[in-house]
Amino acid sequence: MRNLKNSSNFHQIFIILFYILFIILILFITQFYSNLIFKYFNLKNINELIENWEFNEYNKKASEKEICHSLKSNGEFYKKKLNSELNELFNLIENSTNKLRNEKIYLKFVNIMAIGKNISINLNDLKINEEKNQLLNLLGDYFYNKIFKLQNPKNCKIARFLVCKLEQFCGFGCVMHHISFCLSIALGTNRTLIFEDDGIKWSYKVRWNDIFEQITNCNYKDDVLPWLPIKKYKNISTQIERHLFLDRRSDIPFEVNYQPEVFPKEFAEILFNFHSNPSLWFHGQLIKYIWRESAVIRELLDKIEAKIPFVEGPIVGIHVRRTDKYKEARTHNLKEYFKWTDFWYDIEYKRQQKQINYNNNNITLNNIPPPRIFIASEEPKSVIEEAKKYWNGFEEGDPIRYTKDSLLAIMAEIKILSQCQFVVCTFSSNVCRLIYELMQAIQGKDMSEAVQSLDVYYTESWKCKNMEVIDNYNKLLNNKNEINANKGDIIEISRPLWNGFVYASFNLELN
CATH class of the missing domain: 3.40.50 (Rossmann fold)
Structure with a gap:
């Protein structure tokens, strides 16, 4: 979108507002479809699906196109699209030089947003909406129990470990994301995550177990340390198979299988219908498991x-x-x-x-x-x-x-x-x-x-975030700061400018 510079752009705003109302109409229709999908899943034996599933079955992360095309089959896609379009329009209005005109458009804008929000609420039968959330919670509880089972093996002497070294030079959010990175890979490789030195050495002047519950029932000193260093043992390959070491994330020069952002594809059909970002939801479940405070805390x-x-x-x-x-x-x-x-x-x-x-x-x-x-x-x-x-x-x-x-x-x-x-x-x-x-x-x-x-x-x-182009865009003549893009292209976005434009380049590998 271009900034408001003349009166013709004022009319463009109203065209866009009309377009948004059209999206709301689509949302109205697709919401009924989404409710039917829910009833379909409600009739399926979901318990049978989840009981037979193991963490080592989940695949590499879905591509941006896979996610986009899967979402288009239900109302969640249009909700996300509507919100994205409205946010960009809001930023466009905010960057206009005509403040008086902006105020009038802003009020219309707020009015349309309120209508869209109420339509979404009224279309969702409260009982169905509550049951949808219960289903997400059911899946969340199920994944929690699966993680707990893998993290607490019956025999630590034969368990396969991923040894994670806690970050010592970054803040709390950074440490939590490093641990969730380790846990995601551990689950994907069917290993038990264990902290090097049992989490004694990290950014804060307390032990991990003073703040949170133990990440595993196994012990680094008893179950990992006696086998080190690996190179001194005759059967090196066996020990490497049992103990996989993961150092600082920034030291890994390539993408690792099962690293975030991933989610179990076996549950894709369910998650795509009840959450507009399945990998975000799944990562939230990993954070929830890691974030188990001790009783005192x-x-x-x-x-x-x-x-x-x-x-x-x-x-x-x-x-x-x-x-x-x-x-x-x-x-x-x-x-x-x-x-x-x-x-x-x-x-x-x-x-x-x-x-x-x-x-x-x-x-x-x-x-x-x-x-x-x-x-x-x-x-x-x-x-x-x-x-x-x-x-x-x-x-x-x-x-x-x-x-x-x-x-x-x-x-x-x-x-x-x-x-x-x-x-x-x-x-x-x-x-x-x-x-x-x-x-x-x-x-x-x-x-x-x-x-x-x-x-x-x-x-x-x-x-950088990969995104799919949803419509053709032809750059302005003699403007070296813009690029042409065709519908379906994958572009790599470094950051948005919050005025309708983004800093981006083509992802040559995916295109």
Whole structure:
């Protein structure tokens, strides 16, 4: 999309709005189809499918085209497409120079978004919607039990291990993603994941088992260390077969089978119909398993979480990335975050207003809970000062990084944010991506559209993202900064510009 530069672009906006209404109509039709699919799966013996499945059966990650074409067969594709189109349009409007015109379009835009949201809610029979979420939770519980079984073998002396060295020079989000990387490969190769030195050496000044439950019932000192170094044994191949060592992820110069983003293809048909990003959902299950707090830590975190009034209405979260991240990613001021929180609440307020009018009941707009925002940051003092321009009532706190207290603080923030209905953060941050992934498992439903990034698109390891071109695009004449693209091409996106354009190049290997 091009920026608004003249009056003709004003008419283009309304054409796009009409196009969005058309997508909503398609969503209306496909939602019925999605409900029929659910009834079909409800009649199938899903338990028989999951009972006979093993982790070593899941395949390499599905290609972008496979995912795209599979999603087109159900309503989830059109929901995702609608949300993507609306976000790009919103950014286009925000980049316009005519602010007065923008305000008028913005109000129409919010109105259409509210209508689309209500259509989606009203089309979903509440009972069917609840049963869909129950099915996702059933699958989540099943995978949890399968992981637990593999991680706790009956005989550690004959178990096959993947030995994972915890990262010692990165923060909590980075460590969690390294462990989920190891766990994904361990599951795919049918091995038990075990930490080198049982997780004693890592970024924080506490042992892993002081904070979380043990990753396995096996012990590095007893079940791995006696066999080292491998080269001293006569039967080297046997020992390598039993013990596979995985060092720092950044030291591996190639893609490894079963590394994220993957999901079990045997469950693809189910997952594609009930979640718009199956690999994200599956990765959320891995994070959920890793994130099993010890009893003492769980009690402390529960007390912190209990202070957040989730039962009183929706809460929107903000994670502001500062401190040691200046060199990694561009800093964003709070105004950029609040643009999206205000947008979400404007739509939610309008949606509830329309729902009240539609139901014609005694509820009034005065009964709608006031907007609530939870702000988390590694540098709270400066963020609080900035936030006071918009909101009041923040309490200051400045924990020391890489201590037990700071670890508890960031764990509490992540758990609280993962329970919010909408979160604004930056996907260049491991913590932001961790919130997004954990959200899928904690909330037990499709929350793939519940996070807005201010910088890059989501990928598990903050790398370039492959996307399929959905329509032909011819660049402007004499514009060296643009490329022509044909429908079906795969392009590699480094980052979006959030004005309708992205930095991208052709993925020659996939094309």
